[in-house]
Amino acid sequence: xxxxxxxxxxxxxxxxxxxxxxxxxxxxxxxxxxxxxxxxxxxxxxxxxxxxxxxxxxxxxxxxxxxxxxxxxxxxxxxxxxxxxxxxxxxxxxxxxxxxxxxxxxxxxxxxxxxxxxxxxxxxxxxxxxxxxxxxxxxxxxxxxxxxxxxxxxxxxxxxxxxxxxxxxxxxxxxxxxxxxxxxxxxxxxxxxxxxxxxxxxxxxxxxxxxxxxxxxxxxxxxxxxxxxxxxxxxxxxxxxxxxxxxxxxxxxxxxxxxxxxxxxxxxxxxxxxxxxxxxxxxxxxxxxxxxxxxxxxxxxxxxxxxxxxxxxxxxxxxxxxxxxx
Amino acid sequence: xxxxxxxxxxxxxxxxxxxxxxxxxxxxxxxxxxxxxxxxxxxxxxxxxxxxxxxxxxxxxxxxxxxxxxxxxxxxxxxxxxxxxxxxxxxxxxxxxxxxxxxxxxxxxxxxxxxxxxxxxxxxxxxxxxxxxxxxxxxxxxxxxxxxxxxxxxxxxxxxxxxxxxxxxxxxxxxxxxxxxxxxxxxxxxxxxxxxxxxxxxxxxxxxxxxxxxxxxxxxxxxxxxxxxxxxxxxxxxxxxxxxxxxxxxxxxxxxxxxxxxxxxxxxxxxxxxxxxxxxxxxxxxxxxxxxxxxxxxxxxxxxxxxxxxxxxxxxxxxxxxxxxxxxxxxxxxxxxxxxxxxxxxxxxxxxxxxxxxxxxxxxxxxxxxxxxxxxxxxxxxxxxxxxxxxxxxxxxxxxxxxxxxxxxxxxxxxxxxxxxxxxxxxxxxxxxxxxxxxxxxxxxxxxxxxxxxxxxxxxxxxxxxxxxxxxxxxxxxxxxxxxxxxxxxxxxxxxxxxxxxxxxxxxxxxxxxxxxxxxxxxxxxxxxxxxxxxxxxxxxxxxxxxxxxxxxxxxxxxxxxxxxxxxxxxxxxxxxxxxxxxxxxxxxxxxxxxxxxx
Numbered sequence: 001x002x003x004x005x006x007x008x009x010x011x012x013x014x015x016x017x018x019x020x021x022x023x024x025x026x027x028x029x030x031x032x033x034x035x036x037x038x039x040x041x042x043x044x045x046x047x048x049x050x051x052x053x054x055x056x057x058x059x060x061x062x063x064x065x066x067x068x069x070x071x072x073x074x075x076x077x078x079x080x081x082x083x084x085x086x087x088x089x090x091x092x093x094x095x096x097x098x099x100x101x102x103x104x105x106x107x108x109x110x111x112x113x114x115x116x117x118x119x120x121x122x123x124x125x126x127x128x129x130x131x132x133x134x135x136x137x138x139x140x141x142x143x144x145x146x147x148x149x150x151x152x153x154x155x156x157x158x159x160x161x162x163x164x165x166x167x168x169x170x171x172x173x174x175x176x177x178x179x180x181x182x183x184x185x186x187x188x189x190x191x192x193x194x195x196x197x198x199x200x201x202x203x204x205x206x207x208x209x210x211x212x213x214x215x216x217x218x219x220x221x222x223x224x225x226x227x228x229x230x231x232x233x234x235x236x237x238x239x240x241x242x243x244x245x246x247x248x249x250x251x252x253x254x255x256x257x258x259x260x261x262x263x264x265x266x267x268x269x270x271x272x273x274x275x276x277x278x279x280x281x282x283x284x285x286x287x288x289x290x291x292x293x294x295x296x297x298x299x300x301x302x303x304x305x306x307x308x309x310x311x312x313x314x315x316x317x318x319x320x321x322x323x324x325x326x
Numbered sequence: 327x328x329x330x331x332x333x334x335x336x337x338x339x340x341x342x343x344x345x346x347x348x349x350x351x352x353x354x355x356x357x358x359x360x361x362x363x364x365x366x367x368x369x370x371x372x373x374x375x376x377x378x379x380x381x382x383x384x385x386x387x388x389x390x391x392x393x394x395x396x397x398x399x400x401x402x403x404x405x406x407x408x409x410x411x412x413x414x415x416x417x418x419x420x421x422x423x424x425x426x427x428x429x430x431x432x433x434x435x436x437x438x439x440x441x442x443x444x445x446x447x448x449x450x451x452x453x454x455x456x457x458x459x460x461x462x463x464x465x466x467x468x469x470x471x472x473x474x475x476x477x478x479x480x481x482x483x484x485x486x487x488x489x490x491x492x493x494x495x496x497x498x499x500x501x502x503x504x505x506x507x508x509x510x511x512x513x514x515x516x517x518x519x520x521x522x523x524x525x526x527x528x529x530x531x532x533x534x535x536x537x538x539x540x541x542x543x544x545x546x547x548x549x550x551x552x553x554x555x556x557x558x559x560x561x562x563x564x565x566x567x568x569x570x571x572x573x574x575x576x577x578x579x580x581x582x583x584x585x586x587x588x589x590x591x592x593x594x595x596x597x598x599x600x601x602x603x604x605x606x607x608x609x610x611x612x613x614x615x616x617x618x619x620x621x622x623x624x625x626x627x628x629x630x631x632x633x634x635x636x637x638x639x640x641x642x643x644x645x646x647x648x649x650x651x652x653x654x655x656x657x658x659x660x661x662x663x664x665x666x667x668x669x670x671x672x673x674x675x676x677x678x679x680x681x682x683x684x685x686x687x688x689x690x691x692x693x694x695x696x697x698x699x700x701x702x703x704x705x706x707x708x709x710x711x712x713x714x715x716x717x718x719x720x721x722x723x724x725x726x727x728x729x730x731x732x733x734x735x736x737x738x739x740x741x742x743x744x745x746x747x748x749x750x751x752x753x754x755x756x757x758x759x760x761x762x763x764x765x766x767x768x769x770x771x772x773x774x775x776x777x778x779x780x781x782x783x784x785x786x787x788x789x790x791x792x793x794x795x796x797x798x799x800x801x802x803x804x805x806x807x808x809x810x811x812x813x814x815x816x817x818x819x820x821x822x823x824x825x826x827x828x829x830x831x832x833x834x835x836x837x838x839x840x841x842x843x844x845x846x847x848x849x850x851x852x853x854x855x856x857x858x859x860x861x862x863x864x865x866x867x868x869x870x871x872x873x874x875x876x877x878x879x880x881x882x883x884x885x886x887x888x889x890x891x892x893x894x895x896x897x898x899x900x901x902x903x904x905x906x907x908x909x910x911x912x913x914x915x916x917x918x919x920x921x922x923x924x925x
Contacts, residue, residue: 032796035504038429039819040834041803045499045521046506053502081430082592083420084571094593149623157627164627165620166594266415266621271593275416283418284796 001312005305012301017068019297020290024064027281027289034080034284054080054286067290076294077287081279087291091273097167098260098272101191105257109196110203110250117207117246118239124212132204139201145263148194152267155190163187165269191268195261199253206249210242217241243314251307255299259292392602393609400894402922404613409893409922410634412625412641413617419592422573424558425492428505433617434598437917438573438581440606442470442489442539442557445912447902449821451551454607454914455484455559456539465546465854466514470554472537475605478561479581486533486540491562493541494519494526495570508819512550514542546852548860549822555912556819584610584917593619608918611895626888635893635922639708639886644768650888651707658891661898662707663908665885666817667717667826670709670769672760672776672878673802674811675837680756681811685747687875691733692740693783694776700881703775704768709881714872715816715826717882719904722823722864732872733879737783744784752785760788761812763802764795773813776880807837815883821912823864824851830876838876843867895920 035042035050042050051057055066070077076087120132156164163170163186172182214220215238223233260274273292280288311318388403390396397404413433421427422435440455456470476484496503497519509516514530530542543550561580564572572578579587584606585598596617600610620628625641628634642650650656672690674681681687696711713730716723724730741751749755760777762770770792777788788811793801801808819825824847831847832839850863872879887908889898897916898909909916 030794030797031800032794033800035502037799037803038795039816040507040829042504042506043510043517043520045517046502049499049502049506049520049522050504053500081418081420084574152624152627157630160631164624164631164633165618262416267624269415269594269618269620269624271591271619279416279418282795 005309008301008305008308012298012305015301016294016297019293020068020071021064023290023293024067025060027284027286028060028063030284032284034286067287071290071294076291079280079288080285081276081283081288087287090288091291091295094271094273097270098265098274099258101167101195101260101264101270101272102254102258104188104192105195105199106254108192109200109253109257112196113200113203114207114246116200116204118211118234120204120208121211121215122234129208132208136201136204139197140205142197143263144194144198144261145267147197148190148264148267151190151194162189164190167191167268167270167272187268191264191270194267195257195264199250199257202253203246203250206246207242210245211238214238214242240314244311247307247310247314251303251310252300255296255303258299259296391609391611391613392600393604395609395611397611397921398894400923401611402892402924407611407613407922408616409612409614409636409920410616410618411636412622412628412634413596413619414622415593415619416621421571422579422587423560423570424505424556425496425503425560426501426570427503430504432574432592432596434585434596434615436558436914437583437585437598437615438579438587439484439558439560439583440476440608441914442554443551444555444914445552445821445910447897447900447910447913449910449912451555451821455557456554459551459554461550461854466543468541468543468550469534470539470541470557472539473605473607474537476582477603477605479586479601479603481603482561482563482580483536484559484561484582485536486538487536488559488562489539489557490531490533491565492559493531494529495560495565497529498526501570508553508556511545512543512547512553514544516544546854548852548854549820549824552820552822555821555914582606584608585615588614595619608915610918611921612917629888629890632890635890637888639884639888640766642888644705647705647707655891656888660707660886660888661908662884662886663906663910664717664719665883666911667720668815668817668883668885669712669715669717669826670772670813670815670880670883671712671715672811672813672880673809673836673838674877675807675809676839676876677806677837678810680747680749683747684875685743686749687878689740689743689747689784690780691875691878692736692743693780694733694878694880695735695779695783696880697735699772699775699779704772704881707884707886708768709772709883712879712882714868714879715830715877716823716868720818720823720826721821722861722868724865724868729869729872732869733875735779740783744786749784749786755784755786757787757789758811760790761798761801761809762790762792763798763812763814765792765813772880776813802835809837813880818911823868827864827867827871830871836876838874840870840874840876843870843874843876846870890925892923892925893920894923 033050033056034054035047048057055063067077074088079085079087079090082090116132116136120129123129152164155162166187168181168183168185169187171186172184174183176183220233220237223237260272262274262278264270265272265274276288276292279285280292388405389401391404397407401407411433418430419432420430422432422438424431424436442454442456443451444454446452455472455476457473459468459470461468472484472486478484493513495501496509497516499520499522506520515524515528516530518524519526519529532540534540541550560570561582564578564580568578572580573587574590576587576590581587581601584601584604586601588599589595589597597614599614618634622641625634625637626643626646629637650660674687676682676687700706700709700711713727713733714724718725744750744752744755760773762773765773770790774790777790780786781788798809798812802812802814816826816829827847828851830836830838831844846863846867850860850867853860853863871877895916897913897919899907901907902910
């Protein structure tokens with residue numbers, strides 16, 4: 001197992017480097033640059049100054065080599081969008097907030113999604129199943145930014161129950177002395193719900209389908225024949241066997257949720273890194289685009305590794321890499 | 327049993343992990359307390375005083391600004407003079423200072439110093455940081471005389487040396503200023519310094535004494551005072567000690583303007599407070615301004631909740647605007663104004679088919695039913711039909727429809743022109759793609775309507791494609807152009823026709839050339855001493871522009887701001903000479919006039 005993990009981590013380094021090369025090539029192939037000529041073209045000398053300022057006057061390969069050697073030392077350069085700070089510092093400051101949103105969303109989406117899926121499966125074709133199916137379809141089809149605006153209009157503008165923006169800024173149950181942001185706050189409710197509804201609905205649908213399959217299995221029939229109770233059958237036999245397809249679907253959702261959404265963060269004015277995914281591309285903020293490519297490819301690689309490890313825990317028959325063949 | 331214990335352990339470990347992750351994720355303590363708390367505190371204190379005493383009985387000093395001015399009778403006490411605006415969470419913002427970057431400024435920028443001049447409500451150039459100016463006998467050397475006693479918030483006197491250092495910094499090749507075209511051909515040696523061919527000390531700026539800032543122009547240039555609306559300065563000392571971004575940190579920020587930086591949390595909140603050492607021409611009544619970050623789509627909701635005091639027209643969706651116009655109170659407080667005299671227009675590559683043919687351009691110009699599009703799609707509250715580049719009211723503009731005939735909607739005439747060009751009833755006309763520059767949905771709808779109007783009239787096929795902003799701009803500015811047919815807008819930089827018409831001179835952003843037009847603009851621009859002739863030259867030039875169809879002019883935008891009823895001040899509530907209310911572009915002293923009414 002240890003060798004397998006080390007091997008996967010080593011291959012992840014190559015994956016990240018390959019992703020960075022592809023990103024670097026594509027971003028430089030797109031027209032425009034980190035300067036604006038919206039009103040009038042810049043005089044040639046001024047444009048040349050711009051290119052020199054951003055290091056874009058050097059050959060592409062040299063720019064890439066420079067970048068990658070600095071990146072190896074975790075120096076991702078200075079963001080064009082925030083020239084007074086480094087990309088590393090910017091991500092270090094803002095990613096924790098995005099992670100908070102993501103972790104809460106994961107807990108909420110997975111917790112409620114799996115519960116609803118199990119309930120629907122156990123009450124197949126009942127009114128409850130139909131209601132949950134309707135709810136799940138709504139969650140899948142309703143984009144989170146539309147839901148976010150609807151929540152704001154209803155709970156914030158009309159009812160005035162919840163703050164319409166911020167993260168940890170108002171209505172906190174726990175205020176930590178010396179900390180600006182609190183914990184368990186009213187302004188957590190709408191972003192997490194809006195962000196979680198889609199994944200929750202997908203997980204609920206997959207859980208339902210997996211549990212329905214498992215319920216019909218021979219081993220469940222045998223368990224009933226042995227006289228085991230519903231709870232034991234559900235937890236030990238049904239759920240555990242239904243988990244593999246759920247993990248396959250839910251695993252890839254985690255990197256997305258941990259790296260934020262521009263829609264959620266922008267709509268609720270959460271100061272995370274979600275916006276950089278879009279603004280860095282719009283503004284041709286090359287250092288930030290590259291750092292995000294590193295971050296995303298790294299997290300995806302790690303989550304896939306984690307998912308594979310979880311498979312072996314859930315189903316001991318699963319063997320990984322060389323371990324399985326030996 | 328053991329298995330069950332194992333599960334319980336796993337669950338506990340997982341819970342602990344999640345909890346510690348969340349705790350670890352909490353950001354570091356901030357040095358400054360939340361600005362909103364301060365506001366709440368001040369509001370609460372005033373609320374309690376309201377309950378114990380009559381508002382009018384507030385002590386005199388509660389109604390006096392730190393500059394010694396007594397607030398109007400209907401004003402809220404001074405500690406409640408807080409003006410809150412929205413700031414976009416997705417905007418690209420890097421600096422407070424125009425002189426560092428024009429296109430990526432933080433909200434509440436440009437209040438840390440005063441421009442050399444400003445525009446009054448009727449768009450006249452009036453003194454600001456400079457109390458007077460004159461041009462020398464050579465017609466090239468302009469002297470701006472600074473108001474005496476202006477001082478930076480760190481006690482350093484503001485002098486002409488600050489302006490010299492700032493202008494030299496603007497031309498510094500290392501700076502690579504994003505607005506470098508602005509002084510091209512204007513300030514002596516500008517291009518040479520930018521190109522690194524001359525040292526920055528050779529730039530045509532000087533400080534013969536502490537209170538005189540001189541600019542030497544390349545040729546006589548009458549609009550120069552108007553351009554000094556952008557004549558802001560950085561502090562020479564801070565620039566040298568802390569670099570150009572010194573204003574992005576409350577510890578190093580210095581201000582000679584009406585406000586100074588208080589809270590700086592980009593993405594959350596920026597607050598500025600009245601600068602007690604301010605000695606300039608626009609001491610503010612508002613004690614504190616807050617820029618609260620939010621998505622533009624939620625601004626109207628925040629306004630409805632009373633969390634912000636104003637919303638710009640760009641953030642009002644068509645549905646929001648309809649709601650505003652149907653509500654008497656909101657409607658009364660939606661103040662429409664000229665903004666930057668922005669014109670939306672179509673542009674094309676006139677050096678290649680099919681737009682190298684004047685008849686094709688004329689056909690397209692006459693095929694746009696502007697009146698119907700403005701009435702039914704854009705809305706008359708947001709725009710007026712355009713038949714030329716200069717919005718009525720702009721200097722040298724056509725105010726009585728003198729130029730309307732050249733591009734007025736006339737489908738039959740349009741068809742005739744297209745037939746003359748060799749495309750009877752659109753036969754054989756190539757399919758076109760109309761590029762848009764990352765337009766918002768409301769403007770996409772306008773240009774879709776424009777394309778539909780042309781298509782229906784001329785039986786030609788036009789696909790509208792909303793492009794990434796930089797992809798569009800790159801194609802537009804390329805030489806030769808990469809843009810065959812597109813839509814774009816332009817708003818003024820300074821109030822002179824040489825600005826709005828000068829962009830049509832060959833070599834700029836447009837792929838159109840008319841020697842007579844270029845000659846007229848080049849003759850009019852430096853003309854001194856004969857304003858009537860200068861005005862006529864610009865009018866003649868614009869006639870050529872619309873007749874030769876350099877562009878097809880669609881609409882002039884009415885801009886506007888929706889204010890809360892409690893935001894008062896003559897500069898927004900009183901009409902200008904032609905009856906337009908609202909905060910006018912360039913009228914920077916409005917900051918000293920606005921106040922918050924008791925509410």
